[in-house]
Amino acid sequence: xxxxxxxxxxxxxxxxxxxxxxxxxxxxxxxxxxxxxxxxxxxxxxxxxxxxxxxxxxxxxxxxxxxxxxxxxxxxxxxxxxxxxxxxxxxxxxxxxxxxxxxxxxxxxxxxxxxxxxxxxxxxxxxxxxxxxxxxxxxxxxxxxxxxxxxxxxxxxxxxxxxxxxxxxxxxxxxxxxxxxxxxxxxxxxxxxxxxxxxxxxxxxxxxxxxxxxxxxxxxxxxxxxxxxxxxxxxxxxxxxxxxxxxxxxxxxxxxxxxxxxxxxxxxxxxxxxxxxxxxxxxxxxxxxxxxxxxxxxxxxxxxxxxxxxxxxxxxxxxxxxxxxxxxxxxxxxxxxxxxxxxxxxxxxxxxxxxxxxxxxxxxxxxxxxxxxxxxxxxxxxxxxxxxxxxxxxxxxx
Ligand code: SF4
Ligand code: SF4
Numbered sequence: 001x002x003x004x005x006x007x008x009x010x011x012x013x014x015x016x017x018x019x020x021x022x023x024x025x026x027x028x029x030x031x032x033x034x035x036x037x038x039x040x041x042x043x044x045x046x047x048x049x050x051x052x053x054x055x056x057x058x059x060x061x062x063x064x065x066x067x068x069x070x071x072x073x074x075x076x077x078x079x080x081x082x083x084x085x086x087x088x089x090x091x092x093x094x095x096x097x098x099x100x101x102x103x104x105x106x107x108x109x110x111x112x113x114x115x116x117x118x119x120x121x122x123x124x125x126x127x128x129x130x131x132x133x134x135x136x137x138x139x140x141x142x143x144x145x146x147x148x149x150x151x152x153x154x155x156x157x158x159x160x161x162x163x164x165x166x167x168x169x170x171x172x173x174x175x176x177x178x179x180x181x182x183x184x185x186x187x188x189x190x191x192x193x194x195x196x197x198x199x200x201x202x203x204x205x206x207x208x209x210x211x212x213x214x215x216x217x218x219x220x221x222x223x224x225x226x227x228x229x230x231x232x233x234x235x236x237x238x239x240x241x242x243x244x245x246x247x248x249x250x251x252x253x254x255x256x257x258x259x260x261x262x263x264x265x266x267x268x269x270x271x272x273x274x275x276x277x278x279x280x281x282x283x284x285x286x287x288x289x290x291x292x293x294x295x296x297x298x299x300x301x302x303x304x305x306x307x308x309x310x311x312x313x314x315x316x317x318x319x320x321x322x323x324x325x326x327x328x329x330x331x332x333x334x335x336x337x338x339x340x341x342x343x344x345x346x347x348x349x350x351x352x353x354x355x356x357x358x359x360x361x362x363x364x365x366x367x368x369x370x371x372x373x374x375x376x377x378x379x380x381x382x383x384x385x386x387x388x389x390x391x392x393x394x395x396x397x398x
Contacts, residue, residue, distance in 0.1 A: 021063040022070060025270040025281040026056065028086055029077040034111050034153055037144040038176060038205040040338065042286035046273040047082050053089045055297045056271050061098040071105045074128075075270075075281050080114040083122070090126050107131060109174070111145070112157035112164075120167045131172045134161060136188030140181050144205075158195070165196045173197045178205040182214060186224045193232075193239060201242045206282075206338040210349035218356035226360040230367055247327065247361030249378040255326030262332050271297065282334040315344045318351070328354040 030044040064070045072093060074086055090106065093099055107129035123130050135141040138154035147153050164171055175188050185202060192200055202225075204210075225241060232239045250256055262268070264279040271277055272287035275297035283292040313319075314330035322328070329335070330346045339347035346354075368375060 020065060020068060020267050021060045021269060022068055023268040024060045025073040025075050027272050027284055028074050028079040029082045030273055031081055032077040033113055033147060034145055035148045038178060040282055040285060041077060047085055048273040050088050052275040052297060054092055057092050057096055059297060061096050069103055074108040078111050079108055080110050101127060112160040113153055115160040115164055124167060130168045131174060133174045135175045136184060137191040140184045140188060143180050144178060161195050170199050172199045172201055174201040176203050176205050178208045179214060182217060185221055189225060189228055199240045204353060206335045215349050215352035218352055222356045222360045226364045230364060233368055233373055234371060243357050244361055244364055247357045248365055248375055250327050251361055252379045264333050280334040314346045316346055324358055327358050
């Protein structure tokens with residue numbers, strides 16, 4: 001087990017300058033109507049201008065070759081507070097000569113408090129994938145995700161889930177868990193499944209005060225999730241649960257491939273509302289143009305500045321000697337930074353989390369194999385395939 005480190009970012013070498021951008025996140029606004037306990041964006045009334053957006057779009061298409069896929073995400077704050085600006089930016093993207101629907105994937109991540117038919121139709125007509133955040137049943141969700149004035153947001157988010165799922169049957173739902181809510185993960189999965197969610201992302205709050213006691217709870221709690229996952233398969237109604245599906249894929253493929261590892265600051269970039277460039281949306285913070293900042297699009301050239309040297313792997317001694325290292329996400333620089341203050345040092349909790357997910361995924365493969373279920377679709381990296389081929393997956397909004 002590794003020991004948390006709390007020193008400043010390392011200056012070990014990392015090939016920074018974007019060679020070929022494949023993923024770009026735009027912080028449309030830093031404003032938000034919620035006040036989540038674990039938010040890593042500082043709230044401000046800033047909105048990305050069309051001029052900044054235009055420059056960013058020119059840059060990413062210029063950096064993206066014709067036959068490469070390009071993923072563009074709208075993020076916040078709450079991006080749907082600025083629907084008109086998003087509509088303008090989508091027009092800019094679609095009017096770019098290099099745009100093609102088969103090449104460019106668009107997605108938008110919302111806190112689920114703003115939704116209506118107009119938004120649904122805009123997202124659908126522009127093929128924008130919709131992703132929503134909900135931490136679980138009302139009493140769990142409201143622990144971390146209340147409105148700014150302290151009021152519950154749970155009922156509104158549940159209403160959005162019910163309204164949005166008919167339009168977006170495979171909508172990913174992201175649930176963050178912290179120290180207080182870890183134990184309720186199985187209930188969170190039950191709640192989301194009961195609402196009709198098929199694509200569940202469970203993510204630990206990476207800046208929480210995780211302790212050894214929490215780490216010891218991971219095996220039984222993730223084990224309970226795995227039991228549910230297995231039952232879904234045995235009932236012929238598999239669901240996607242990232243903690244399990246992603247690790248099953250990695251195990252069956254023999255480890256993370258180079259391009260599956262974090263490309264932050266290299267081919268994956270994030271832009272703040274001001275045009276400042278960051279290695280990852282989770283590192284924008286206050287968008288002060290200093291911490292983690294790699295330059296500004298309005299300068300004309302994005303040159304690496306203070307954060308130009310980002311490590312690409314964890315340097316914990318334990319990791320270099322660990323037999324699980326090929327299956328472990330110890331390379332996630334932003335997770336490491338938020339947990340330890342260094343891009344290249346994994347926290348003790350994240351180490352335990354990785355071990356537990358690898359362990360339950362391995363057990364899940366074994367148990368499903370015993371039932372003649374092979375999970376071979378995970379080898380191609382498409383664990384969503386089963387979910388996507390369930391009956392009644394077409395939008396029924398017409
Ligand atoms: S909804 Fe997102 S941006 Fe808003 S406070 Fe919560 S985590 Fe932060
Ligand atoms: S490689 Fe992963 S599981 Fe192994 S010591 Fe490092 S963080 Fe822990």
